[in-house]
Amino acid sequence: MNKFETKHWTSDTVAADLEHAIHEHRLPPGTKLGEDELAEAYGISRTIVRAALLALSHRRLVELKRNRGAFVAQPTVRDAREVFEARALLEPRTAHSAAERMTDEDLSLLRSNIASEHEALDAGENGRALFLSGQFHVEIARIADQTTVQGFISELISRSSLIIALYWRRRAALCETQAHHALLDAFANRDGALAEQLMKSHLLDLVASLDLRNVTQPPTSLREALKR
Amino acid sequence: MNKFETKHWTSDTVAADLEHAIHEHRLPPGTKLGEDELAEAYGISRTIVRAALLALSHRRLVELKRNRGAFVAQPTVRDAREVFEARALLEPRTAHSAAERMTDEDLSLLRSNIASEHEALDAGENGRALFLSGQFHVEIARIADQTTVQGFISELISRSSLIIALYWRRRAALCETQAHHALLDAFANRDGALAEQLMKSHLLDLVASLDLRNVTQPPTSLREALKR
DNA sequence: GCACGCAGGATTGTATACGAACTTGAGTTC
DNA sequence: GAACTCAAGTTCGTATACAATCCTGCGTGC
Numbered sequence: 001m002n003k004f005e006t007k008h009w010t011s012d013t014v015a016a017d018l019e020h021a022i023h024e025h026r027l028p029p030g031t032k033l034g035e036d037e038l039a040e041a042y043g044i045s046r047t048i049v050r051a052a053l054l055a056l057s058h059r060r061l062v063e064l065k066r067n068r069g070a071f072v073a074q075p076t077v078r079d080a081r082e083v084f085e086a087r088a089l090l091e092p093r094t095a096h097s098a099a100e101r102m103t104d105e106d107l108s109l110l111r112s113n114i115a116s117e118h119e120a121l122d123a124g125e126n127g128r129a130l131f132l133s134g135q136f137h138v139e140i141a142r143i144a145d146q147t148t149v150q151g152f153i154s155e156l157i158s159r160s161s162l163i164i165a166l167y168w169r170r171r172a173a174l175c176e177t178q179a180h181h182a183l184l185d186a187f188a189n190r191d192g193a194l195a196e197q198l199m200k201s202h203l204l205d206l207v208a209s210l211d212l213r214n215v216t217q218p219p220t221s222l223r224e225a226l227k228r
Numbered sequence: 229m230n231k232f233e234t235k236h237w238t239s240d241t242v243a244a245d246l247e248h249a250i251h252e253h254r255l256p257p258g259t260k261l262g263e264d265e266l267a268e269a270y271g272i273s274r275t276i277v278r279a280a281l282l283a284l285s286h287r288r289l290v291e292l293k294r295n296r297g298a299f300v301a302q303p304t305v306r307d308a309r310e311v312f313e314a315r316a317l318l319e320p321r322t323a324h325s326a327a328e329r330m331t332d333e334d335l336s337l338l339r340s341n342i343a344s345e346h347e348a349l350d351a352g353e354n355g356r357a358l359f360l361s362g363q364f365h366v367e368i369a370r371i372a373d374q375t376t377v378q379g380f381i382s383e384l385i386s387r388s389s390l391i392i393a394l395y396w397r398r399r400a401a402l403c404e405t406q407a408h409h410a411l412l413d414a415f416a417n418r419d420g421a422l423a424e425q426l427m428k429s430h431l432l433d434l435v436a437s438l439d440l441r442n443v444t445q446p447p448t449s450l451r452e453a454l455k456r
Numbered sequence: 457g458c459a460c461g462c463a464g465g466a467t468t469g470t471a472t473a474c475g476a477a478c479t480t481g482a483g484t485t486c
Numbered sequence: 487g488a489a490c491t492c493a494a495g496t497t498c499g500t501a502t503a504c505a506a507t508c509c510t511g512c513g514t515g516c
Binding site for chain 1: 279282283286287288307310311313314317318321322374375376377380384
C-alpha cells in the first residue's frame with residue numbers, strides 16, 4: 001500500500017489506474033468494485049471513486065448495476081463482434097494516415113514499444129505485454145493526429161482486452177508481435193496503403209483467434225444466467 | 229417550470245435533457261452551466277447535476293474547467309475537422325449495413341422522421357429540425373444493429389450540432405432533407421452500395437457547408453481569447 | 457421438511473456541509 | 487491617475503451523514 005497513500009488521486013487518475021489494471025487483467029471481468037473498498041485502498045472518499053467508476057462505465061469497461069454496485073464489464077459475444085467491427089472501420093484508415101505523417105521520433109517510439117512488449121513476454125508478464133500491445137494501436141491513432149478517433153480506439157482496445165480475457169483460445173500465442181513488426185516496416189517506408197492492408201488483416205487475425213461461438217456464453221453467476 | 233418539478237430526474241435523464249437542449253441550440257456553445265442553477269431548475273441536488281455534467285464532458289459536449297465550472301463545449305476548427313473525419317470513417321459503411329438489414333418498420337420510421345423534420349422547418353423550429361436530422365443518422369446506426377458504433381455516431385452528431393452552431397455559413401439552407409430523401413430511396417431498394425456512396429457525399433456536402441478557415445476562431449470571451 | 461416472510465447487516469443513492477479556489481471590486485499606495 | 491493588494495462573495499471540490507435498496511440467514515407456519 002505504498003503508491004496509494006503517497007499520490008494525490010483525482011477521479012481521472014483513479015479511473016486511469018483502474019483502466020490500466022483492467023487492461024492488464026489484474027482485474028478480470030466480473031470483478032466487483034466496491035466503493036468503500038476502493039475508497040480505502042486509494043485513501044480517498046467514495047465521492048472520487050464514484051466519479052471514476054462513472055467514467056469507466058461511460059467507456060463500457062465497468063457495468064453499474066443500480067443498488068448492486070460496479071463490476072468489471074463482461075462483454076457478450078455480440079459485444080465482442082461489435083467492438084472488432086468498429087475497430088475494422090476505424091483502425092485501417094487511421095494506420096494509413098499515420099504512415100503518411102510518421103516522423104522518425106514516432107518510429108523509434110513504436111519500436112521501443114515493441115521492444116518492451118518482448119521484454120514483458122520474456123519475463124512472463126502477459127498482462128503487461130497485452131497492455132503494451134494495445135498501446136501500440138493507440139499510439140498509431142495519436143500519430144495520425146486524430147484525437148477524437150484516438151479516444152474511440154482507446155476505448156475499443158480496452159474493451160478488446162476484456163474480450164480477450166473471456167474468449168481467447170489458447171492456440172496461437174504471439175502472432176501479435178509479428179503483425180506489429182510488419183506494420184512497423186510499412187510505417188518506416190511511409191507506405192500508407194500497405195499499413196492499411198496490414199492493419200486490416202491484423203484485426204481479422206485477432207478476431208479469428210477468438211472463440212465467439214454463441215454457445216459458450218460466460219457462465220458468470222447463476223442468478224445472472226437465469227435473470228429472465 | 230412544470231416539467232422540472234414533476235418528473236423524477238436521474239443523472240441519465242438530466243444528461244439526456246441537457247444534450248437535447250444543446251443539440252437543438254437552446255443552449256449555445258459557451259453557455260455557462262452552473263451547478264446550483266441547474267440543481268434548482270430541475271429540483272434536485274448538485275450531486276445529480278455533477279454526474280450529468282460529468283457524463284456530458286465524457287461525450288465532449290461540455291467542457292469542465294477546474295474551479296471554474298461547466299460550459300457548453302466550443303469545438304475548435306480542428307475539432308470540427310476531426311469530428312467529420314471520424315463520421316466519414318463510420319457512417320458510410322454503417323449505412324451500407326443498415327440498407328441490408330432494413331425492415332419495413334425501419335423504413336416507415338425513417339420516413340416519419342423526415343416528415344417531422346419538414347414540419348419543424350415549416351414551423352420555423354430550426355433547432356428541432358436540426359435535432360431530428362441528427363436522429364436520422366443515429367437511427368441508421370441502430371438499424372445497422374451496431375450499438376457500439378451507434379454510441380460513437382450519436383456522440384459525433386451531437387458534437388456536429390455544436391460545430392454547426394459555430395461554423396455554419398448562411399448560404400445553402402436545406403440541402404439536408406434532400407440528401408436524406410435520396411438515402412431513403414437507397415434504403416427502400418436495399419441498395420447498400422448506393423447508400424454508402426450517398427452517405428459519403430452527404431457528409432462531404434456537410435463539411436463543405438461549413439466555414440472552417442482557421443482565421444475565424446470563435447471569439448467567445450475576451451478573457452479566454454487573451455488567456456496567454 | 458419445505459417454503460415463505462421478515463429482520464438485520466451491508467452497500468449503494470442522494471443530499472448537505474464544509475473547505476478551497478477563483479473572481480471581482482474597492483481601497484490604498486506610489 | 488494607474489496599478490497593485492487584499493478581502494468579500496461566489497462557485498466548485500471533497501467528505502461525510504443519512505436514506506433507500508438489496509442480500510442473507512434465521513425463524514415460523516403450514
